[in-house]
Amino acid sequence: MVSSSSLLSALVIGVTVGLVGRLVLPGPKAAPVWLTVALGVAASQLGSITARLVGVKPDALMPGSVAQVGFAVPVVVLAVIAAGRLQPQDGAVARVDRVEQRGGGRPRSGGTLRGPA
Template sequence: MTGSALLSALAIGLGVGIVGRLVLPGPKAAPVWLTLALGVAAALLGSMTIRLFGVDVDHTFPRLLAQVGFAVPAVILGVVTAGRRGTGDATKP
């Protein structure tokens, strides 16, 4: 993976994490660091996945599309699932 792919994954991940935290409605139980980490990790995963499909990472548009495509659902799922509170005991009906 090239340096530009890593930098773009970092920038996309942080941007999606911040925007996702601001845009999603309701109380935010997920800490800020979690949304940022999810965004960056998913953007890196998007870069690796697009590379596995044989797309050269020097092509900026497919790489950015994959990074955003992975980061957005990851941040949404992270914020939504962190906001859910369980009863604490899964065996009770």
Template sequence: MTGSALLSALAIGLGVGIVGRLVLPGPKAAPVWLTVALGVAAAVLGSVTIRLIGVAVDQALPLLLAQVGFAVTAVVVGVLTAGRRGAEDVPRS
């Protein structure tokens, strides 16, 4: 992975993590650091995946789409599942 791909993954992950935290409705059980970390990790995974598929690194659009797609998916899933509680976690009266 090139330095520019890593920097773009970092920027996209930070942006998606913060915006996703603000935009998604419902209770915010996931902390901000978790959404940002999920966004960054997923954007890096998108970069690695697009490289493994064989797309040239100098093609910016496929790289950008993969990073954003992976980051958005991870943040949405992370925020939505963080607020769910299992039956064993429900306080008893």
């Protein structure tokens, strides 16, 4: 059973890691703030559960907090980096716009969108 203190610490650590991770990481911020905070809280809670399964007592604040931070930081960092890489490049948006201008993306002269077979 997860104690209320570990739930509260997971919430505090998750929100803190989510907000700080969002502010500290360089580059485009494609991931919304709510997503980084939610992932931080979820990963922090997973760290708390994992620490409890390993045998850390629920009253031990330091090992549980280290596990929470240890889970939350990599998850938030990976989420922000992955969301930044999933954004379409300017050229991809321009290609989509050109296809829509030619006729809504429908192929001309009986061809297919993928090109000749």
